[in-house]
Amino acid sequence: MITKSNIVFISLFLYQLIFVQCSFLLDGEKNPLNLPTTGLALLEDTSPPKVTSSWPPQDHVGIPTNAEIVISFSKEMNESFTESAFSLTNAGARLEGTFKWIWNTMYFSPKLALNKPGQYIYSLQKVRAESKKGINLLDDFRVGFNFNSDSEQPTxxxxxxxxxxxxxxxxxxxxxxxxxxxxxxxxxxxxxxxxxxxxxxxxxxxxxxxxxxxxxxxxxxxxxxxxxxxxxxxxxxxxxxxxxxxxxxxxxxGSDFERPKPVSVSTTAVPNFLNREYILTNGFEKDEAFIIQFSKQVQPATVLSAVSFNPSFDFSVADVDGNNTTYRISPNSNLEISQTYQMMISASIRDFQNNTLDKEYVFFPKINGPKSKFIQIRGIFGNAYNTVTANDFGNIMRLDRINESIPPLNACVAATECDQNLFINFCWGDNSASCIYPLIAASPPYGTVILSSLDVSVSREFAGSIVGPNAEYLTTFSNVTPVYPFDIFAYSTTARFLDRDSIYKLTIRGGKSGVTDNFGNYMKEDYSIRIKFP
Missing domain, CATH: 2.60.40.1220 (Immunoglobulin-like)
Incomplete structure (x- = not known):
């Protein structure tokens, strides 16, 4: 029979059995009675570990330079994983050190003294720090402290x-x-x-x-x-x-940010041609300066380096008004007649507050002004100009053949040697067909061929069968230019003692060392004719 006392005894026995069994399980011990534990396994501890304390504490100031970082946990930790989750930094730089463990407490000893300014921060990453049962920290852990009491960064x-x-x-x-x-x-x-x-x-x-x-x-x-x-x-x-x-x-x-710009580009012969950018402009003289006027003062050195010509030539730059607004660009020698130049004013010109020119300017001046023309020979004639009837010279000598008939040759009755009158008619222009004379027709000074520049030679090119006793030569040149308004300019000479049946070559030297005028113009090339008295 089950009595009341038996029930009490059985109840106490079961309570003690369950208490002992659970206690051993929670402490990780073996089941001493080898009782089934399937139901009791539900009582295992699965809570995450926590940091129970650390040193230095948050915002602590003034620590020993050889201090260790100490962190205690609520559970035994996976040491290698937890160490890899730890970092100590100062001003963003990570500090190296060594670890040691005593029970659930980790100690970190930095290799360098903790004496740097700024805040030190030690932290644990929850994704790496875990207990021996593989359970991670619930939250990241982070603490800041300072070696020095003044941790405020300057601004x-x-x-x-x-x-x-x-x-x-x-x-x-x-x-x-x-x-x-x-x-x-x-x-x-x-x-x-x-x-x-x-x-x-x-x-x-x-x-x-x-x-x-x-x-x-x-x-x-x-x-x-x-x-x-x-x-x-x-x-x-x-x-x-x-x-x-x-x-x-x-x-x-500076406060002036307005860019300078040219207001006038000119020469004496050609007034302001600023509005003729990239357009061929005629009428420039070979010996004139270019004048550039700017809207404000500009630095002289920048003008010298910014102005250029192609084909190039040497030139000087001068401040015309003493106010750095107007500059004279003077070629060091005469420019080439009939040449078209590219004149460039680059944007590198600067004013005195360092503002650059508003843009680059390009012009194409052609040297073909009234006083810049090539000297041409309109012809060499056998007869003089008739000022009474205003008839032209007569009997022009041909260039494309030997002149051996009368006319244009003078009549000759001598048996062996003949004389030939030569009237050389000069004009100015690109070619003899369209040239003008005199060079400046409207008013003096007129173009005048310089007598001393005449380099004329007569030479026997092919000897004939008749040889006279005298050597051929040219007489002194005479200016036979009629008085203005006759549009003519001429010199005359006589070729003396030209042997019959011989071919003579008469040459007037051209080029810059040949025929020139009072304006510095020259004849581009030699001019030659051939004469043979039959």
Whole structure:
């Protein structure tokens, strides 16, 4: 019979059995009674591990330089995994060190002393830190502390010139002010200005308890240039805290940003041809200067380098008005007659606030003005000009054949030697068919062939069967130009003692060393005729 006392005994026995069994299971011991544990396995601890304490604590200031980082956990941890989840950094740089464990506590000993400015941060990543049962931390763990009590990073208070300033003078200094006293040795070499300008560092004025630095450029700043002051975050304050960020400010020297432009480009012969860009323009003289007038003052050196001609020639540049607005471009020698030049004024010309020319200008002047024409020989004649009847010269000598008939040859009755009158008619132009004479028909001075430049020769080219006793020669030249208004210019001579049956060549020398006039024009090439008295 089951009595009440039996029921109490059985109840106590079962309670003790279950309590002991669960206790052993929770403590990781074997089941001493070898009882079934299928149902009891539901009581295993699956909660994540936690950090129960750490040192240094959050925001702690003033630690020993050889301090260890200590972190305690609520459970036994997978040591290698937890170590890989740990990091200690300062100013973004990771510090190396060694680990050791005592029970559930990890100790990290840094290889370097903890004496750097700025905040140290040690942390654990939850995805790596786990218990021996493979259960990860529930949250990332992060603590910050400081070696020094001053952990505030300095900032830039301002600059002079201020950021975005204009109308800055070329001799301006650069002033930089910080929020805290700074380490001078880190400030002086770090602050730069671009485009590159060197500072006179020994002359730097440091004031305001090492918060304010006034720098002096070694050379003047340039008008029209925007400069950038760069202040890097490698600069430190007195206790070693880094500048909170990189800073840069800009300023512009000068206040005049209007570009200069030419208002007139001219010569004496050709008035303002500014509106004839890329168009062939006639009428320029070979010995005249080009005058360029600008809308404002420009730097002389930039004019010299910006003006060019093609074909090229040497020239000089002079300030005409002494005010740097009008310049004379003077060729060092006469330009080539009938040559078309490309004249370029590049945009590199600058005013005194460094503004460049509004654009590039290109012109095509042709040297064919009234006083810049080639000398031509309209013809060599046997008869003089008739000023009474205003008839032209008569009996022109042919260029394409030997002149051996009368006319154009003079009548000759001598048996062996003959004389020939020669009237040389000069004119000016691109060719003898369209040339003009005289060179300046409207008013003096007129074009005049310089007598001393006449280099005329007569030579026997082929000897005939008859040889006279005298040597051939040319008589002195005479100016047989009629008085104006006759449109004519001529010299005359006589070829004496030309042997019958011989061919003579009469040549007038051309080129720059040959026939020239009072305006510096010349005959491009030699002019020759041939004569044979039958």
């Amino acid at each position: 830039l208070v301002g600059t002079i010139p201020a950021s975005g300033a204009i109308s800055v003078t070329p001799n301006a200094s650069v002033t930089v002010e910080f929020s805290e006293p700074m380490d001078v040795s880190t400030v002086l070499p770090a602050i730069t200005i671009s485009p590159s300008v060197s500072f006179n560092l020994p002359a730097t004025v440091i004031s305001n308890d090492d918060k304010t630095f006034q720098f002096f450029p070694k050379q003047s700043l340039n008008y029209g240039i925007t400069y950038t002051i760069s202040i890097p975050n490698t600069i430190k304050d007195k206790v070693g805290n880094l500048l909170v960020q990189n800073y840069s400010t800009t300023f512009t020297v």
